Amino acid sequence: METIFSYQSLYDFTFSVFKSIGCNDEHAATAAKVLLSADARGIDSHGVARLTGYVRLWEAKRINSNPEIIIKHETPSTAVVDGDAGLGLVVAPSAMQMAIDKAEKVGTGWVSVCNSNHFGIAGFHAMMALKKDMIGIAMTNASALVAPTFSIERMLGTNPIAVAIPAGEEPPFIADFATTTAANGKLEILQRKKADAPLGWVQDATGKPTTNAVALKSGGSLLPLGSDREHSSHKGYALGSIVDIFSAVLSGASYGPWAPPFPAYVPMPENMPGKGLGHFFGAMRIDAFRPAAEFKCQMDNWIRRFRNAKPVQGFEKVLVPGDPERELETIRMKEGIPVEHSVVKDLQLLADRFNLVLLQ
């Protein structure tokens, strides 16, 4: 069912595919690095599994492989960036870098982006801040799959938030999560297996909770974090809305139910109120608040205390956000990255099309 690839082979192949659609060397390298970080960290739905999707968006002329990324407006601590319909995988690191540069100068930097596309995993961009002793924040809106509390209409994307916080001797704190109960990638796995979903992940077309994982394909919706009103789905709905507004209303991107779809065969929404997808990035210099060494020492203490919290019987330990992905990354960089058969087939089609060789 799976083939194991080395990180380097997948990277080289991905780089070549991005080159083949017209990216320059620098952009192709960035895009490949961002995309592969998902596979390395175990977020398989956002890695090479999406490579064909990006190529189809390029074919449909919804992605510009040679974008001119420009600042539309700025202040010392903010900017709005127009991604020129570029790959989000390229636009996002460029915008995050602007946030970091602003933070160097005035303590923090905040960049809202319009006219972009899917940017891979939010965590990659947030983590860019770590090496500068900054806290990094990244979020994005996405095409509508999620129904607000009390609604049967898909109004929001899975709208993820990532926050990366440096520590000292301990590895950094890295939260990276969709603002829904379940990420869409998890649903896709159940759909392929024809397995049921836990109640609380999905509702059907009438708004009734269902265990039917394919309900999403017949008018159903993903549920906001919290699942139902009694368990505070209005909070997940509010979080997803905040991501939508910071990413798209602040920047002039298309928001809510008008966010452009990832699959190229889905027609673009009518009457879009803005341009493309939106992202939002933040960088806060630690020493704009307190000396970085002092902060990191306290973060080590925070992390150790939480990791040593008493576990429920039967569970080995309490995790700190970022632990599972980091552990998987260590394994996969050494032992290789397993890629599902259906994805390997897609990659082979790309290889044929662009005259490339797909090596393990």
Place this chain on the structure above:
Amino acid sequence: METIFSYQSLYDFTFSVFKSIGCNDEHAATAAKVLLSADARGIDSHGVARLTGYVRLWEAKRINSNPEIIIKHETPSTAVVDGDAGLGLVVAPSAMQMAIDKAEKVGTGWVSVCNSNHFGIAGFHAMMALKKDMIGIAMTNASALVAPTFSIERMLGTNPIAVAIPAGEEPPFIADFATTTAANGKLEILQRKKADAPLGWVQDATGKPTTNAVALKSGGSLLPLGSDREHSSHKGYALGSIVDIFSAVLSGASYGPWAPPFPAYVPMPENMPGKGLGHFFGAMRIDAFRPAAEFKCQMDNWIRRFRNAKPVQGFEKVLVPGDPERELETIRMKEGIPVEHSVVKDLQLLADRFNLVLLQ
């Protein structure tokens, strides 16, 4: 069971109580205004119901009624504030104002606060930004009641987040929520009624989910937003952790299980790693991103589209964050604020003690 008070009577009484513990006029007025905003907006657990609690903290010398609130460190877009053990109700608006002032100058302002106390409802502080055409953000840590995913130990407070976003003709978007499935105030209501809690709000001392609302008083814990691992409680745990770190680790306040308790009879934790409670505030000038009029017009469109999303049969309409509290505020400012009998008794005791008159 309840007595109706006019807003003005409750305000005057609260002002006088704060004066009686040594606040100056300005601080007493601010504290009363912040506290009463909770009663007006229907968050009864955070309003006059807590007045006696603040007085007890003052008696226990854990609150300084005459604080000198100072900036310990700053950059153009950031500051760390020491609240000098003052009422959070006074420290928080002062710190939020600093964030707003910084945003005026460089686009955004971010203030982390240590050595403070309970600050009332987060929403009040976030909403201060609205009249300046800014987005306001407020969060705070709080004494530990919440167990991380897989843990039986209380490690985090209910750590709320508020985000206020201006609109044009529509009322603003105001999200204000604890990062737990249920706010502690809701549990307290069930405890008084001796009623069961829905499964997913609380776990018992062994980490088993329970409907027993008083389990919290015998070693149990509140659950992070998401309730259990299958429904992504690790996301609520991550959110609560981010609030804790931004509010307390960044500022030098006490964090995690060491956050100081609100009830004055609970001893202070040993080996506290910082000073008092911590808060975090942000202000982002809309026109640091795009012209405010343009943004507000799009926010109106956003709000109307969401409010008109198709409701589930049996539900009248889809709400926008802030709708229920605003509707209640309109009613309560006109018809008065209902106060529970037990709270009225507490207020009467305060009246006796400070030689005040409690009028309806």
